Amino acid sequence: MKPLTEREIRAAFVNCTKGEAKRLFVPHDLSDRPWDDLDFLGWRDPQAPDRAYLAVEVDGRTVALALRSSGASSWQARRSMCSICLTTHTGGVSLMVAAKPGRAGQQGNSVGVYLCSDLACPLYVRGRKDAGAGGRMPESLTLEEKVQRTLANLTAFVARVTA
Template identity: 85%
Template sequence: MKPLTEREIRAAFVNCTKGQAKRLFVPHDLDERPWDDLDFLGWRDPQAPDRAYLVAELDGRPAALALRSSGGGSWQSRRSMCSVCLTTHTGGVSLMVAAKAGKAGQQGNSVGVYMCSDLACPLYVRGKKDAGIGARLPESLTLEEKVERTVAHLAAFVAKVTAEAPPRG
């Protein structure tokens, strides 16, 4: 993923108003992020733990989503699998819910995906971050194929967020 500025990130939000995008928390350490290892940038709001955000480059353009997180975390005692990167965690997977873009979101429609609570999927896939023993199941896929699968899963979620509702008929 190419490095993004705070301005580019704020302009890329597709499921919130420009005013909301202007006020939301964006990390201040963008220049220190491992951009070469990221297929998307995800972060949590330190002041509001139930809020999370991600920005991905899709079709050559950044698309950012504002997310709400289920509690997730330490109360979960069984292992759960992230639907994006297929990493399993004990207490490290949360339901991330995004309001749909446009009129559908204004009407309260949303979509969700079970995702790594820390939104570090690209780092888990590449082995740059460890989720513990048994977190990554053995696979015969190459790293490139695993990355492509992760990007495809995320793109499918973003497509659900940005999809227009079918006309009623």
């Protein structure tokens, strides 16, 4: 992924108003991110633990989504799998919900996906972050194929949100 600036990220949000995009938390350490290992940029709001954000390049343009995560529930004690990168975690997967853009989102329409709670899918896929024992199942796919599958899963989610 190409490195993004705060201005580019804020301009890329499709499911919140420009005012909301201007006020939301964007990490200050963008220059320190491992951009070569990222297929998308994901982060949590430290002041609002139920808010998460992601930015990804789709068809040559950056698209950013504001997400809400579900509150803690009893199922989080069990092992769950991320729908994007297929990494399993004990308590490390959250249901993330993105409001649809425009009028549909204002009416409460949204799309959900089970996602790594720390939004570090690209690092799990590349083995740069450890999900613990049993976190990554052995596969015969190459790293490039795993990365492409992760991107395809994320692009499908973005398409469902923006449709």
